[in-house]
Amino acid sequence: MTDFSEEVYATVQRIPRGRIIHYGGVAALVGKPRAARGVGYALSHLPPGTDVPWWRVVNRRGGISTSRHNGTAQTQRAILESEGVEFDHLEQASFDRFGWDPFGS
DNA sequence: GAGATGACGGGCT
DNA sequence: AAGCCCGCCATCT
Numbered sequence: 001m002t003d004f005s006e007e008v009y010a011t012v013q014r015i016p017r018g019r020i021i022h023y024g025g026v027a028a029l030v031g032k033p034r035a036a037r038g039v040g041y042a043l044s045h046l047p048p049g050t051d052v053p054w055w056r057v058v059n060r061r062g063g064i065s066t067s068r069h070n071g072t073a074q075t076q077r078a079i080l081e082s083e084g085v086e087f088d089h090l091e092q093a094s095f096d097r098f099g100w101d102p103f104g105s
Numbered sequence: 106g107a108g109a110t111g112a113c114g115g116g117c118t
Numbered sequence: 119a120a121g122c123c124c125g126c127c128a129t130c131t
Contacts, residue, residue, distance in 0.1 A: 004128065023113050027127085038128040040112040045129090057112075065112050072112080090119095 004030070005042040012043070015056045018084040019100035020093055022060045029102060040065070055079045056100075062093040 007030040015021055023036040032038070043054045055076040059065035066072040077087060085098045 002128075024115090027113090032127075034114085034125085035127045036113040037111070037126060038113090041110085041128055042112090044112050046112095054112080059112080060114060067112095069112070076112095 002042075004032075004035075004038060005045075007031075008039050008042045009046075009052045012052050012054060012057060014102070015053055015100050018098065020056050020058050020062065020080065020085060020095070020098050021100045022058055022062070022095070023065070024060060025100075026057060044069075058093065062095050062098075063087075063091050 008026060011026050011029045023039045024033065026039045027033055027035040030039075039057070043052075043057060046052055046054055064073040064076055066076055077091070080093070081087065085093050087093050
């Protein structure tokens with residue numbers, strides 16, 4: 001476990017239920033606005049059953065970015081919908097409606 | 106230490 | 119609006 005990963009996990013755990021944020025947003029909150037890719041890498045190594053709500057992290061379009069991980073995308077969407085997040089016909093959620101503003105609490 | 110990989114973003118077409 | 123290409127970062131081999 002690296003320091004960077006821990007900061008990422010700590011940040012993700014602050015995301016309120018029913019809200020979402022994109023990888024670049026998490027990266028910015030940990031002080032590295034350009035480390036979106038690093039964030040994705042860190043989350044990809046999370047063990048199943050972790051207390052980190054990784055499903056609240058989506059790509060910049062508000063869509064599921066885990067599509068390449070066979071099966072994962074379906075699970076992520078199901079959980080988000082159960083929390084109240086709505087997806088349009090393009091499988092994308094609106095940041096204007098569900099985006100998390102860390103300063104707006 | 107160098108090269109390759111991956112849950113990514115932004116800009117241009 | 120969607121896709122392609124390039125650039126960025128952390129981590130692995």
